[in-house]
Amino acid sequence: MIYSSLLFIYGFFPLSLLIYFLLPKGMQRTGLLLMSMVFCGAFGTKYLLTFFGCTVINYTLGRIMGQMRKNGSRFTWIPLVAGLSADMLMLFVFRARLPGILKPSFAESSFPLGVSFLSLSVMGYLMDVYRGKCNAERNIVSFCLYTMYFPRLIMGPLLRYDIFRKAVRSRDPSLEEIGVGMSLFVKGLAKKVLAADNLFMMYNAVRSVEISKLSALSAWLGALAYVLCLYFTLSGFADMGTGISYCFGIKLVQSFNYPMLSSRIKFFASKWHMQLICWFRRYISRPLKTLTEKPWLRDLIFVFSWCMAGFWYKFDLGGLIWGAMIGGAMLLESKIIKKKILKATGMIYTFLLVQIFGVFLAGDSAAGSLHYIIVMFGGTRQLADSFTIYLLRSYLVILLVSVYASTDLFRNMMMRTGGAVIRKVITAATPFIVTAVLLICTVFMSYSGSSEMILMQL
Amino acid sequence: MKKKTNALTAVFSLTVMFVFLLTTIFMPKKKTSENENRPLAELPELSSDNLSEGEYTHGLSRYFTDHFAGRDVWISAQALAEQQICESIVNGVYISDSRLLDAGVSQRQVSMTYADYINRYAEENSGAVYMAAIPTSVGVYGDLLPEHLLSNSERDQISRFYDGLAGSIRKIDAYNILKMLSDNYIYYRSDNKWTSYGAYCVYRTVIQKLGFQPTSYDKYTISHITDAFRGELYIKSQYMRSKPDIIDVYSYPEGTEILSCTGTDSSGNIHECSIYNSSALETPDMYRFYMGYGYPEYNIKTSLNNDRRLLVICDDTAYCFIPFLTQHYSEIEVLSPEYMEGGIESYTDTDEYEQTLFIFGIDTLCENGEEFNSTP
Structure with a gap:
């Protein structure tokens, strides 16, 4: 039952809201946890057990570390290493394409959606406790809620434990918050159902043709469709999760800040999947950088952390290359482009480079991706053919709309426009727009009941 | 102002969610969907088995979707909307200006199980064996599909299948016959299958190979049985703007009469029936008008006294083809492996027939071929 399904939107979600608001405030947290466990269990009790087991192990190790720290023990690193290896192992068992013998049978048949986010969250928590940035949690209900909180279970925003704890404590559910949440949720839903699904069809159409x-x-159109589809899938799920959470009065942060129209790769990177990139900076590059003063080594560490982020996305060489290219491009940018370049030039250069890099995330093998890039630059000695025209004719509207929607042009117009009238009209129309979009998305999900394409299993 | 509109957004969207939740739960439930011509999902049973893999939720989601309030309206709206904003592919059906086509043709793979079976059959029986693989509408009208959906055409699929057949089997090139006549109404617009006219065109060639002169077209009286036939591609896509189709009956009053037609069900009971099942016209699946009783075996006896008997082994593509054959044989035995339990030999003695005709839609030959696994 993913967020973009009829059963969730017209079943689980309204019911969970009803239960939540009927409960007295003191019980709400436990209520949320129980609902999250039901949501988790809906993917299968095996799935619930995986999540619960992971939670208990990390909770216990966190407690042990907290106690050891208090006693001034020198061996605090032992539970840390144990915990990190357990979490890493979980991530690898589920994500890596291991040969049959190495892959345990329970990990073979099903993939617990969100396990990649879970492992990062708990690893971050352990490291924070180790460094004293965050107190070890005593209350297991709170900790369970962190790992299983259903609005962020499926590729929702990745949050540090102390931030999440604060958000839950200062929750303030109200009708207005539900309104904000629903607007966000519907925005995410539209990103997924209207944009990402159709872009995926386009990407699939290109992929079904032999590269040569x-x-x-x-x-180029195929690469564009993939990158946009990836952006709309990831940010759609993040928006849906954040929106649902707002309805419960728990304010989470945004994950994407319109990265597609940036004038430098640097700006693109700082707006793309912000919490995730932040995680790799906070827990990988920054601690490593303290070890050395040499600038070239520090640069290497910087690129390495991007490689890790890329690897986390794909779990293959292509992902690694994607990360290396983004990191490398940022390094080059900081060394070479000292002067200000024209904004438009910068935007075009970033946009094109992002498409090219994206090919490595899309491809099944690095060699195949390389071949694809050669074709993008005329490897088949053909600029366009009837298929190009077919693609443009079929998808022009969706492409234009989604490119526009992936930029911050609309938001800027809302914020900066001189005429307050437009702003007022749009604000007043919001309730109608939100309801209409919700109904339109329902139309698109009505045949199969859900839109499950996720592009990447994270 | 901002606060008020937020509250209003909340009220609106919550109303929508709860209205559909409550109507979906409390509306009376239908067992089957007429529009989609299929049984609707039932509430799954709770057990530890289907909980552990999430099967239960899957079933629940299926149930909730099938019984979602106003489903029929939603899905026909989906077909219209999807066709507008992207490629004209709705639920695996390509919507062209003139007809609906199966968009998944390239994903099909020819299964050699059928070819092996027919080879074995030809070896073990002394009679002559004929094989006709009939293309579906996408085979003949494939040009309407965008290129990338057509990497593996039905022409290739049929020739690959024929290559797998032994030399002694006489193969009928239905593909080229139909392809040449593609300007005529030989395929339904909303279905994969050929029309009676398409079947007649192939019959002219087949019957000559079987050793008869075909009945000429002008001898037939053609009557339109219905002009409201909606085929399986329509049912799949629910694309309302597609035109309904016409079902024809070719009768030859001066010709041979059908004396009896009996169908045997899988438990061996014999039923009186007719080669035309008029009651099917009252159901959404009108194609069952052609012998669509779902019996694995039919036996047709005609007033002709030439002692010629024919065994036809086929799928339901061939059912509209059978009426043309009745002009030439005193007895025709029709076997449909897809409705059978057990092998063909339990229905009839195949060695008694001088001629055996296999007629299958190429789409059937591309499936896994389980029903053919029994040895002859």
């Missing part, structure tokens, strides 16, 4: 028969322009 593609024309350059078709290849």
Whole structure:
């Protein structure tokens, strides 16, 4: 039962809201946890057990570490290493394409959606406790809620434990918050159902043609469709999660800040999946950088942390290369482009570079991706063919709308426009727009009941 | 102002969610969907088994979706909307201006199980064996599909299948016959299958190979049985703007009469029936008008006294083809492996027939071929 399904939107979600608001405030946290466990269990009790087991192990190790720290023990690193290896192991068992013998049978048949986020969250928690940045949690209910909180279970925003704890404590549910939450949720839903699903069809159409028969322009369109689809899938789920959470009065942060129209790779990177990138900076590059003063080593560490982020996305060489290229491009940028370049030039350069990098995330193998990039630059000696025209004719509207929606142009217009009238009209129309979009998304989900395409299993 | 609109947003969206939740729960439930021509999902049973893998939720989601308030309206709206904003593919059906086509044709793989079976059959029986693989509408009208959906055409699928057949089997090139006549109404617009006219065109060639002169077209009286046939591609896509189809009956009053037609069900009971099942016209699945009783075996006896008997082994693509054959044989035995339990030999003695005709839609030949696994 993922967020973009009829059963969730017209079943689980309204019911959970009803229960939540009927409960007295003191019980709400436990109520949320129980509902989250039901949500988790809906993917299978095996899934619930995995999550619960992971929670208990990390909770216990956190407690042990907290106690050891208090006693001034020199061996606090032992539970840390144990915990990190357990979490890493979990991540690898589920994500890596291991040969049959190495892969335990329970990990074979099903993939617990969100396990990649879970492992990062708990690893971050352990490291924070180790460094004293965060107190070890005593209350297991609170900790369970952190790991299983259903609005962030499926690729929702990745949060540090202390931030989450604060958000839950200062929750303030109200009708207005539900309104804000629903607007966000519907925005995310539209990103997923209207944009991402259709872009995926387009990407699939390009992928179904042999690479050596593609024309350059078709290849570019395919890459564009993939990158946009990835952006709308990830940010759609993040928005849906944040929106649901707002309805419960728990304010989480945004994950994406319109990265697609940036004038530097640097700015793109700082707006793309912010919490996730922040995690890799906080727990990988920053601690490593304290070890050395040499600038070239520090640069290497910087690129390495991006490689890790890329690897986390894909769990293969392609992901690693994607990370290395983004990190490398940022390094080069900081060394070479000292002067200000024209904003428009910067935007075009960033946009194109992001498409090219994206090919490595999309491809099944690094060699295949390389071949694809060669085709993008005219490897088949064909600029465009009838397929390009077919793609443009079929998808022009969706492409234009989604490119526009992926930029911050609309938000800027809302914030900066001189005429307060437009702003007022749009604000007044919001309730109608939100309801209409919700109904339109329902139309698109009505046949199969859900839109489950997720592009990446995270 | 901002606060008020937020509250209003909340009220609106909550109303929508709860209205559909409550109507979905409390509306009377239907067992089958007429529009989609299929039984609707039932509430799954709770057990530790289906909980552990999430099967239960899957079933529940299926149930909730099937019984969602106003489902029929929602899905026809989906077909219209999807066709507007992206490629014209709705639920695996390609919507062209003139007809609906199966968009998944390239994903099909020819299964050699059928070819092996027919080879074995030809070896073990002394009679002549004929094989006709009939393309579906996407085979003949594939040009309407965008290129990337057509990497593996039905022409290739059929020739690959024929390559797998032994030399002694006489193969009928239905593909080229139909392809040449593609300007005529030989395929339904909303279904994968051929029309009676398409079947007639192939019959002219088949019957000559079987050793008869075909009945000429002008001898037939053609009557339109219905002009409201909605085929399986329509049912799948629910694309309302597609035109309904016409079902025809070709009768030859001066020709041979059908004396009896009996169907045997899988438990061996014999039923009186007719080669045309008029009661099917009252149901959404009108194609069952052609012998669509779901019996694995039919036996047709005609007034002709030439002692010629024919065994036809086929799927339901061939059912509209059978009426043309009745002009030439005193007895026709029709077997449909897809409705059978057990092998063909339990229904009839295959060695008694001088001629055996296999007619299958190429889409059937591409499935896994389980029903053919029994040895002859």
